[in-house]
Amino acid sequence: MPTVLIMGVTSAIGRAVAAEFAGRRYDLVLTGRDPEEVAAWAADFTFRHNVRATGRLFDALEFPSHVAAIESCFEAAGGALEGAVVSIGYLGDQALAERDPAEAGRILDTNFTGCISALNILANHFERRRGGFLAVISSVAGDRGRRKNYFYGAAKAGLSAYLQGLRARLFGAGVRVITVKPGFVDTAMTFGRPGLFLVASPQSVGRGIFKAIQRGQDVVYLPWFWRPIMLAARAIPESVFKRLSV
Numbered sequence: 001m002p003t004v005l006i007m008g009v010t011s012a013i014g015r016a017v018a019a020e021f022a023g024r025r026y027d028l029v030l031t032g033r034d035p036e037e038v039a040a041w042a043a044d045f046t047f048r049h050n051v052r053a054t055g056r057l058f059d060a061l062e063f064p065s066h067v068a069a070i071e072s073c074f075e076a077a078g079g080a081l082e083g084a085v086v087s088i089g090y091l092g093d094q095a096l097a098e099r100d101p102a103e104a105g106r107i108l109d110t111n112f113t114g115c116i117s118a119l120n121i122l123a124n125h126f127e128r129r130r131g132g133f134l135a136v137i138s139s140v141a142g143d144r145g146r147r148k149n150y151f152y153g154a155a156k157a158g159l160s161a162y163l164q165g166l167r168a169r170l171f172g173a174g175v176r177v178i179t180v181k182p183g184f185v186d187t188a189m190t191f192g193r194p195g196l197f198l199v200a201s202p203q204s205v206g207r208g209i210f211k212a213i214q215r216g217q218d219v220v221y222l223p224w225f226w227r228p229i230m231l232a233a234r235a236i237p238e239s240v241f242k243r244l245s246v
């Protein structure tokens, strides 16, 4: 059976993508930080979809553990991973990050340096295999820095730029790199947050990610209408944008 690695099984979006693959008879390697939660979700996927789902631990902030953690995922897949989906993120508290370097660092390290550390290891694996895919959940927040979430937005912008370069590097090796840019999605990350609009379900975003992987798209906005919205947002001059309360 082909096997896909889903990093971030406790994320509703990550699980929605995992369900798309499991529904098509893919085996799964699922990562998370909490051993009990990871084991419970692995059992749930095995039972519900009748596939082989194996749990492994990965913490984006535990840099020294990354090589061993991801090698353990390769081993769980029997060395034959077809691709990986990275659904790890931390929105954080923007107001706190403005005065607390620890919160600022956590936002940047979870969304940017931690994910990139994992992606470097995965990229080398797929490049050696000369095939596969890396689908990484960035965000529309990275398309324009906003006063209300510019730590998170900066990290996602950096992640999107990294993925542009990685895509070009891996193109010749036949490895697809898919940058996923969702708008607002109804998950634990956004629960109870004010000011959300056009909120999508994790299931619809999961379907969109699966389709983008199948089609080999480079960058996908989910739902699609966020592409023109962000085009318009990027077109607003800085002299105007800095006066907006967005």
Ligand SMILES: NC(=O)c1ccc[n+]([C@@H]2O[C@H](COP(=O)([O-])OP(=O)(O)OC[C@H]3O[C@@H](n4cnc5c(N)ncnc54)[C@H](OP(=O)(O)O)[C@@H]3O)[C@@H](O)[C@H]2O)c1
Pocket (backbone or CB within 6 Å): 008, 009, 010, 011, 012, 013, 014, 032, 033, 034, 058, 059, 060, 061, 086, 087, 088, 089, 090, 091, 110, 114, 137, 138, 139, 140, 181, 182, 183, 184, 185, 186, 187, 188, 189, 190
């Ligand atoms: N929801 C939205 O509106 C939205 C919009 C655009 C992009 N996104 C992106 O979509 C992805 C999935 O987020 P979500 O909406 O499904 O939210 P979520 O439920 O809060 O999921 C976030 C995931 O990141 C994991 N995570 C956080 N810190 C971690 C760390 N140090 N090491 C490893 N894993 C860590 C969480 O694991 P724990 O359960 O262990 O904390 C969880 O699995 C993220 O990249 C997010 O930035 C979300």
